[in-house]
Amino acid sequence: MSEQSPYEQLGVTLDASFDEIQEARDRLKQQYSGEIKLLQSIEAAYDAILMDRLKMRQEGKIKVPERIRFPERVAPTPPSGVQPAANSKPNWLSQLLDTPSRADLLSPSGVYVTLAGLSLYSGFAPSLLQLTLALGVGSCLYFLNxxxxxxxxxxxxxxxGLIGGLLLGSLxxxxxxxxxxxxxxxxxTFMVLWLVACFLR
Structure with missing residues (x-):
């Protein structure tokens, strides 16, 4: 088998496709599964063919199909009978909305529940509402950033969110x-800021 060309060793022609070369190699490997020297010879022939093909490709002797050279240009075709799913949300909306994980909800929820509780607590000085609003705004900035x-x-x-919360609260x-x-x-306002911090990005 060693005096033959790599193509003859695998039993393929010079213009065989890559799939045909692989099938021939796999068939021969299965046929000679116990003979180590023959298996090494088959692998060496396969490698030699691949190197030869690479050299021919680099020299421009093999035309590479467009679907292989530029796979990003080829649009995948859906299976017959299957309609592609239409995007239910506009692009700008999907870029704006966020689907937070449970862990991403915990921190903002804890902060805003605390601030909302302080705002409703009657023992909390009304003059400190401005401070809690400032903390709420700062927290929202932090979580969004x-x-x-x-x-x-x-x-x-x-x-x-701040303006929307103040307007909604007034209404x-x-x-x-x-x-x-x-x-x-x-x-x-804290509830609106919580929604903004958790579900927008």
Whole structure:
């Protein structure tokens, strides 16, 4: 077997495809599974063919199909009868929304539950509401910036959350009941900031 060319050893032609070469090698390996010298010879012939093909490819003697050279250009075709799933969300929305893990929810939840509780606690001085709001804004900035490290976007979303929370709290202030209006507005603002910190990015 050693006096033959690598192509003859594997029993393939010079223009055989890569799949045909592999099949021939696998068939011969299975046929001569117990004979170590023949198996080494088969592997050496296979390697020689691959090296020859690589050399021919580098010299431009083999035309490589476009699907192999540029696989990113070929659009995958879905199996027949299967409709590709339409994206239910617009691209800008999917870039804005986040699906946090349980661990990612714990820290912001703990911070905002504490701040919301302090805002509703009647023994807490009303003058300290501003401090708790500042802590809430700072926490929102921290949690948003931690996700994607985009500080400008974190500032924008935090300010939008703060304004949205204050407006929503003002609109819902008639539901405050026995709670002071400013405490209720702070509570709603903390809930909105929690939503922003957890579910936006």
């Amino acid at each position: 931690r996700k994607e490290n985009k500080f400008g976007r974190a500032v924008l979303l935090t300010v939008a 819902l202030s008639s539901l405050a009941g026995a709670i002071a209006v400013e405490r209720f507005i702070a509570f709603i």
